[in-house]
Amino acid sequence: MFTNSEYTDMILLVGETGNGYRASIRWAELYPNRRQPHYQTFDDVVRRSRETGILQPFGHRSGGNRSTLDVRTEETILEQVQNDPETSTRKIGAEININHMSVWKVLNSNKLYPFHRQKVQELLPRDFPLRLNFSREMLSRMTVDTSFLNKILFTDEASFTKDGTINLHNLHHWSEANPHVTRITGSQYKFSVNIWCGIVDNYLVGPFVLPDRLNGQAYLNFLRNNLPNLLEDVPNEIQETMWFMMDGAPPHHTNAVREQLFFMFPEGIIGRQAGNRAHYRPNIVWPPRSPDLTPCDFFLWGYLKEKVYCNEVSSKEELIARIFEACRSINGISDIYEKIRYSMKKRLQLCVQKQGGHIEQYLKTSNSELLL
Structure with a gap:
């Protein structure tokens, strides 16, 4: 799920670029440290706001979307990521016995996002x-x-x-x-x-x-x-x-x-x-x-x-x-x-x-x- 502010930014980008696919690319340029939405998410929020005037998907509880995890569990999640930046939410969830989506929400709320490695040509010193x-x-x-x-x-x-x-x-x-x-x-x-x-x-x-x-x-x-x-x-x-x-x-x-x-x-x-x-x-x-x-x-x-x-x-x-x-x-x-x-x-x-x-x-x- 995304915040109302993020959904508002998505609507603005669709208006700027014309469709969700172009908007998703523009999002990656403007907000490299924010979670990347699927291009369909952009089109969905525009349609939803037109039809219902509501930004959040049906069933989403504003202000209550985050898992009620204790402070120690959140600290454990952040510590594991710090020790192993290439770990996965599923691996962390299995180790501390919680749903991996709860791990994702904790990381996202702390502005941590998964970035892929880029394959590059080997370069010699010369x-x-x-x-x-x-x-x-x-x-x-x-x-x-x-x-x-x-x-x-x-x-x-x-x-x-x-x-x-x-x-x-x-x-x-x-x-x-x-x-x-x-x-x-x-x-x-x-x-x-x-x-x-x-x-x-x-x-x-x-x-x-x-x-x-x-x-x-x-x-x-x-x-x-x-x-x-x-x-x-x-x-x-x-x-x-x-x-x-x-x-x-x-x-x-x-x-x-x-x-x-x-x-x-x-x-x-x-x-x-x-x-x-x-x-x-x-x-x-x-x-x-x-x-x-x-x-x-x-x-x-x-x-x-x-x-x-x-x-x-x-x-x-x-x-x-x-x-x-x-x-x-x-x-x-x-x-x-x-x-x-x-x-x-x-x-x-x-x-x-x-x-x-x-x-x-x-x-x-x-x-x-x-x-x-």
Whole structure:
């Protein structure tokens, strides 16, 4: 249950954002230390206040919602959480023989909330200054040229397999009785495809199916023979000032590939440090192990795989068809490229604040927020 003040804040946020889903995201931004309501709670309180003029759900006793626990029991609950911040309300309830919801209410009344761990890429000590320098350089260029991010062709490759990555927590089957449905996640019949994509300005470039075992010569052939065709829909005025960003994969950094890239993109290259040959040095050095700083990683691949693996994939041809269809669907998302650039700028700023350290645990931006 929530207080009348909290329900009032929910109604105000629904009025500001238009619906409960957007309001729930806005709530997380404004009140990171308050209990996060389900988005349906926002819609329910608006409907309830319109129909009855009452904020609290039926049967809720104002002022009497908190369990009548003695002071010692509450102190025991708080002490256990202090000693083990990763414990659960059910574990505490079982140990002191009370309902776990009573434990939750005690913690909530003391402004204690459960926060999830955030998975992040491992960083080596030498990565921190490289990430910091990269972020500072990018932000500096954006200060001089506010459209700088629009000019960068962010590129990457990702492998899509038969099974992929499936979040079963988000898969449901509504039924009056348990239908005992299953989802195959392991198969002896395996296949995969290696997909290249790029993002520049308001255009998704690709997808393109690369060889499964990519080497320098195959990537060079792609740059010479396929990339120009993929860029046909990108206006000439964008191509003439376009930068090229690539990650640190070895096939991207042979001498022949670097020479071809500098020929195709004279305005600039963002890539791995090139060693002692000045002619092949990137204009901006890309920091290794930094998927949190490139749109393909923090948005594109997650979005595509969520779409591709919503149902089982039976063949390689079907897998490729789903990838292409998912890519086409991106252009139907309102303001998606503007939101991606906003997220990129926010990440660069946060990386500077954290001196090149991990940033994703401080971000509220996710695929779901970008897709609003």
